[in-house]
Amino acid sequence: MVRLVDIAKRANTSVTTVSIVLGNRPYNVMISDATRQAVLQAAQELGYAPDMAARRLRHHGSDHRTIVLAIAHPIDGRLSLISRIVAGAQRQLHAMREEVQASIGVIQLIVETYELGQLQQLRGLIEPYWFNGLLITNTSPEDDEYVEGLTPSVPIVLFQRETRHSSVTTDGEHVGRLATQHLVDLGHRRIGLIYPDAASQAQEQRIRGYHNVLQQAGLPLGPEVVALGRNWAEGAYMAMQRVLSSIASERPTAVFTTNDLLAIGAMRAIRDWGLRIPEHIAVVGCDDAEFAAYHDPPLTTVHLPIEDMAARATLMLLDMIRQRARVPMQESFPVHLVIRRSSGPPNGAEEPTL
Amino acid sequence: MVRLVDIAKRANTSVTTVSIVLGNRPYNVMISDATRQAVLQAAQELGYAPDMAARRLRHHGSDHRTIVLAIAHPIDGRLSLISRIVAGAQRQLHAMREEVQASIGVIQLIVETYELGQLQQLRGLIEPYWFNGLLITNTSPEDDEYVEGLTPSVPIVLFQRETRHSSVTTDGEHVGRLATQHLVDLGHRRIGLIYPDAASQAQEQRIRGYHNVLQQAGLPLGPEVVALGRNWAEGAYMAMQRVLSSIASERPTAVFTTNDLLAIGAMRAIRDWGLRIPEHIAVVGCDDAEFAAYHDPPLTTVHLPIEDMAARATLMLLDMIRQRARVPMQESFPVHLVIRRSSGPPNGAEEPTL
DNA sequence: AACCACTACTAAAACCTTTTAGTGCACTGT
DNA sequence: ACAGTGCACTAAAAGGTTTTAGTAGTGGTT
Structure with missing residues (x-):
């Protein structure tokens, strides 16, 4: 595994400098072009890939771009909806790939709730700072109380359910x-x-x-x-x-x-x-x-x-993650x-x- | 966020003890029942949830139970296959839920490869030690070279593709x-x-x-x-x-x-x-x-x-993750x-x- | 000559967990 | 009395990144 320190050694500079160059963060720090190039080249040569665990440990997920799609009740029939939701979410991420630097598309996470019939497991997901945004679909009425009671550490958008969190719905x-x-x-x-x-x-x-x-x-x-x-x-x-x-x-x-x-x-x-x-x-x-x-x-x-709704939900999440939007948003989509x-x-x- | 040290304070013990109790690891270390109970209770009261990032940083993912499903070319039509694969993987995890302690079912990750037409992005996924097992589907012939060249840090199973890694296929x-x-x-x-x-x-x-x-x-x-x-x-x-x-x-x-x-x-x-x-x-x-x-x-x-194949693929991954199996496995399924x-x-x- | 401003860079702490290598204590056997 | 053994527990380091607070050097003003 290639670490920042490996690059630093090769480029004859410090870990800090490497971190700044590779994360192209501004700070109040300047890096000369010569150093920057040396770092970039060393990283390239060594095939550096950042350690997400370390990165996330540092700042509790706020930088790491991951959106989770939680499917509450993966009943056969409902699964076919996933395809379209995923497609929509991907379309959005694809369109914004420059902006969000998302080398990773969507991470969707299936929460298995067969026996509980509840989304309780989400707690175990939200607390450990796994991701930066959560798109929940397929919730059943019994999940309502739990979902409404969530005070999540990351933004949440619900698919086809009115909520005090954000949502994309149809009438x-x-x-x-x-x-x-x-x-x-x-x-x-x-x-x-x-x-x-x-x-x-x-x-x-x-x-x-x-x-x-x-x-x-x-x-x-x-x-x-x-x-x-x-x-x-x-x-x-x-x-x-x-x-x-x-x-x-x-x-x-x-x-x-x-x-x-x-x-x-x-x-x-x-x-x-x-x-x-x-x-x-x-x-x-x-x-x-x-x-x-x-x-x-x-x-x-x-x-x-469905695809447009998923794309919009993804955009909502991205906006909230990037602090562009703070308040929950509700959006209803036209049907015909x-x-x-x-x-x-x-x-x-x-x-x-x- | 509740940390181990918070629990340790409340239970009047050390971080180490808490870690051992909560992770119920054997080591060569013994914990008295009194201490164990105190820790457990404190953890319960505080609502502890382990920080996956820290845990994974420590030992590069080897303990963290996460299986990724990578879908190489998320073309509309192929997405409908996902439903059945997910269902099969979930069935397996559900059946083994005691054993694998999987509060989380499957994590499936969609790699967006529209423009590249290649799985190159997988590199960015495998290197950072994100997960413990990888189930890849929908690879196209162009991906072959890359997939075969992978020397992954985690076990890989391919769906419907013969490979030097493990695979589940039909004839x-x-x-x-x-x-x-x-x-x-x-x-x-x-x-x-x-x-x-x-x-x-x-x-x-x-x-x-x-x-x-x-x-x-x-x-x-x-x-x-x-x-x-x-x-x-x-x-x-x-x-x-x-x-x-x-x-x-x-x-x-x-x-x-x-x-x-x-x-x-x-x-x-x-x-x-x-x-x-x-x-x-x-x-x-x-x-x-x-x-x-x-x-x-x-x-x-x-x-x-399909479901049986996905269930089997999941079991293969689990076995490899748990070191029960070391060599790649190929399994072909009957059709009718x-x-x-x-x-x-x-x-x-x-x-x-x- | 003293001071300031600016550029380019770096040391070190922090994030939370796991694991190694212990410590101290109470017994037991000689 | 003293080594040996087993038990219950802990200190400290390690893991890779980000970010704060800082240093050193240079050139320019009063």
Whole structure:
């Protein structure tokens, strides 16, 4: 391992000088060009890499650029969201790579909370000054109390959860309303709902939005079934089967699912039952996952700018880390309905164009 | 921040004693039960959390239990693989949580290598003794030289790449043969191929397997088209359009894609062209991604035990970290064909059962 | 000649933990 | 009485970096 002292020896100077040159810190200290070059060259030749442990020990993480993404409940279905969050965070870091000198992109940390169902372990992460910023996603309602009580030593941004810390969110009620209103506008009068057993805050909001629209339209609350288990698609498949086995007159002509994975599970069930989408039952999801546009039929869904949100969350963290921002920030992102072929008017009144 | 010395004061003892008690290290040192209890209680009361930086500075990471998952080329499509790898790694850590005392699950680190296209940044990660084990995935052929040249200070396991380090792999040629042979057995005589522009080692192997089968069967090499860009589904969609626009007599009756995301892109193109799957064109993928079973038609694909592989890789790392194993280990995992409805005999000779 | 300002550089402390090499004490056996 | 043994505990050094407070040397003003 190459240390500062090794470079100092080779460049015939002191450890202090080397540290200043390599960390290109200003201080009130001047270094001649000759010395600077000598140090730089020696470092290059020896292949110096700073010891992060020592650096962080010195000043409790304040200089070390590391952002952690904590995923509270790594349930299968939710993991697919990670991809987009990571992509967004990376995009931001990439764009600012000069500024933040981030040779390292994102560090994401998975906190395993299967048995506890709580984020308690975070304490063990935050205290030891491991990192400089924390992006938390997938928190469940039970985590709320704990998360709110945190007085972290580093800035925190929550993904899709309102909090007294910073957050990036979408208006979940609006999402639910957009999807449901779309179905109402198409003429549906019995609109069912499929949601997962461990609903996140965002999903609860979507359900409220769904209820709002139905009440305002004076429509009956359609069957609401819960998708059980960790595998959302499978849970929704079985949930939809329960819906389908009810008597035909009570069967909804459309279902709203609180995310896209649930939607494809439900769609599979509908097809396996021998019914057509959207002619017999229309389906609308949320999230606009990667596969939504390629599914058959392509899924009507509410598009969430997940990557943009993650990029913004990362920027928030960076700003807070760099003291540019001090107060918690909340930002809500716009969403929009993407109409594809899984939704259409009831009773196949109008055949969808291929 | 609570330090060892704070606990020592409160418990009326020395820093050394506290360190020994809290780290429950044996040494050749004995601690009376009274002292031990006093220390434990003081630590509890003060809410002690060890400073990882100091700990690691002391002995270059050897005690600190952290495994890093490095994803070399975080292209959109490949990110979806992460979910399953993370899930597998977590399962293993969870199963061994007593043994490894891992309050922290997995730390996964995304190395951003967009512009370099190389894993060079890993150097900046390995040298500073950040962690104790490294699980690398998504390396591209260009990374080979660098990865092979690594003489890491920590154990390394590669995912889906043969190497002089340890690895967990599947037999890519076998994967390609399974899929292609299935199509040949169904009676297809023109079998096309869709593969991504930045093919991984595993994917190249699958392509070889495909070639093998066609040659052995004396069949012509079908059209081989490359899916361009980071979005595999989209790339495959356009690639498939190119295939479809060739004259009908040269059009394949089946296509093999080197992963499932490519498959759904191709399927979308086939349907949009007004053709049916599998009657006009059969499709077979690889990976058995989550959505494969729920797609319409459900996708025939080669199932890879990704989670098991990740769990095994994690166990390998743990064993190497704990010195139970010293030599590199290679392990190849069995795969199997999952026949669903996207594949069938050519010319719709036999209608698939719904 | 005394003082100041400025440049270029450095010694040493601090950050917190782990581990080696002890110390002091109470017994035991001769 | 004295070496030997085992127990319970501790002082101090080490690990690599950053940063404060300082030194030495030079040139320029009063």
